[in-house]
Amino acid sequence: MRAEVVVVGGGPVGLLIATELAAYGVDTVVLEAQGAVSERPKATTLHARAVQCLARRGRLPGAGGGEGSVPAPERASQDPGPVSAGAAPFHFAGMPGLVVTAPATEPVPILKCPQADMERHFERQALEAGVRVLRGHRVTGLDEGPDTVVVTAVGPSGPVRCTARFVVGADGARSLVRETAGIASDAYPATVSAIAGRVRVLGPEAVRPGWHRTPRGWIVAKPAAGGAVHVRALDLTGPPADRHREPTLDELQGTVSRIVGREVRLAEPRWLTRFSDFTRVARTFRSGRFLLAGDAAHVHFPIGGQGLSTGVLDAVNLGWKLALTVRGEAGPGLLDSYDGERRPAALRVVDNTRAQLGLMRAAPEADAVTRVLGAVLAAQGEGGPLADMVSAQDTVYERRGTGSAALEGTFLPNVVLRTGSGPADLIGLLAQGRPLLLVFSGAGGPASGTDYEEQARPWAGTVRVVHAEASAEVPYGAVLVRPDGYVAWAGGGAAGRGADPVPDPLAGALSAYFGERGSGGR
CATH class of the missing domain: 3.30.70.2450 (Alpha-Beta Plaits)
Structure with missing residues (x-):
């Protein structure tokens, strides 16, 4: 066989990456050793930022099928009492009192969904997108050449050989892809x-x-x-x-x-x-034509339901970057930014899970800290830094130095905009999976909407331009939004409207993300 990308591992993370790639027209094969979805109970929790990103990609389980539709709020297992809409009780180190919140325009802050159901959901979407999902195929070898990787596997009908441009290892904690790529890890041995x-x-x-x-x-x-x-x-x-x-x-x-x-x-x-x-984080999530995601890249103590959510966020971060790289529409360093963004996020999860285990230990000092922290949780009410940390809503990606406003690297909340074709929210506008340039009329700033559209014209095959009326929620002249919902660039902030006025190097940002003048595309 030949493919542009082979994904090793057909769990939720691998299938989600494959679906994202196929949605961009990338020929993708998934090789999964198990013959069917495992019904063994595993993860059941998706936290707010993973839920929000999946909603923007039209991948959210239980979304009801309509564009931009999302599940109604539901409660998590720990219930300290009444909470407002858009809030879900949770726990920290086994202590109740943590309440995860999300903006009212977003989906549920915590989605409870068995991993087996999620895997079936992503597999259906993968198959509909054209992914070749080969179950019962155990990968036995990977051989990287100058331009391709040859993947060998054993399946129900015998040996299989597949040549691809890239291989994604979503093959779990004992990842053969990680081992074959020679990627070292930093690890902490088990203590409990x-x-x-x-x-x-x-x-x-x-x-x-x-x-x-x-x-x-x-x-x-x-x-x-x-x-x-x-x-x-x-x-x-x-x-x-x-x-x-x-x-x-x-x-x-x-x-x-x-x-x-x-x-x-x-x-x-x-x-x-x-x-x-036992805890391990790979020292890089990319080595040449090999990339890692999910448990292949990071494992940690399973407290707080953060493992699956972290893997899902890996997938929505990597999918569009790898797809544009395969299509020749990626700027220099775009694929490398996957490691630069997701590895620090994984390290933060490792820190907070180790901290939670420290609080769960039986030492007298831990008892005292637990009592103090429990009082803090009870007093802070809904949301707060710990809730944002556990739900990954505090994640901000490093700015790429494109001269953008401070909004770059932050997550743009779902807003309803008045566009030429009527009201539309950000979730619905991102459903196509393309980077989105929002151009606001009457927002002020050094460039007009026509100027922004003209600067973006060479990237018309990659970036979707949508004109909207000026919005108090997004006080900029234009905002470039990545497919995962994070801001790639913002400019044209009007003085006195809460946004920092900045120069408008939109073309430079587009070049950094999507290549010089959009060259190299299909």
Whole structure:
């Protein structure tokens, strides 16, 4: 086979990247070792920034099918009491009181969706976009040449060989792509051990729903269908003796009993798994024709439901950049900016998950810090720095030095604009997946709407130009918005309207992102 991009790994992150590539017309193949979607419970949480980016790309599960439509707000598992619309109760280090918020014009701040359902959703979209999804194909080798990578795999019908321009490793924590590319990692060894499973508790009062801390560890219990219970037991006494050994019902029962401090009887295990706080971040997310995303790039202690969201944000960041690179429409360094933007974001997740585990430890000092922080959470109400950190809404990408306003690198909230064809919101305008140049009439500044459109004309095949009436929410003459919703450039701020007046090097920004004068496109 031949393809422009091979994605190794057909989980949610790999399938989302493949869908994004195919939407740009990039010939994409996904190679996935599993023959079908795994029903084993995994992640269930998508945080606000991942939800917002997926909405802008028309990829949000449960969006109801209409352009720009989004799910109604729903509550997360921790519920400290009434909250306003656009807010969802959550937790920090097992402590209730954290409330994640999002602007009223955005989708839900927390979307609860089983990973298996999300994977099926992304696979349907991938297939509809023309992606070749080859399940039951285990990759055995990758050989990088000057212009291509040869990927070999073993499938149901025998060996498969595929030649591609780029390979994306979305193949999990034990990534063959990362290993083959020779990408080193920074890692922290495991210090705690956890075991989880879906079981029946004999004597339901023995394990109550919720988060429970004892001097020996934590128990987290959540009711499941058919009277079963999802039980997670965190043993703080040390790392697992053998993290690759399959856990047993006796082991889970013994761990739960030891942490609770009395005998707890469990039965009918549906699935069992173990995990720890082993942490690793690849030192680069790109090496030549190899790129990493999701768990292949970063793994951390699974607290706060941030793992899947971080991988989804990798995917929406990488998809359009790699697609434009393959199409010859990317400026110098655009693909490298994937590592420059997403690796720092992953490191921030690692920091906050390690900090949360530190608070969960049984030391007396940790108890004191937990009491103080719990009071702070209760007092701050909705939102706040911790909520924005966990939901990734505090993520700001480094400015690329294009002479833009301070808005560059920030996320542009969903706003309703009055355009020539009627009212339209940002989510709907970005649904095509193209970079968007919003040109505002009557906004003031050193250039007119006609000037901005003329500067952008050489990139007409890449950038969509939309004229709108001046907006108090976006007080600039023009704003260039990336497909993932982040601002690439802003200019023409009018004095006295809350925006910083700046020069207007729009053509320079377009060249930096999409190549000189739009050259090199198809």
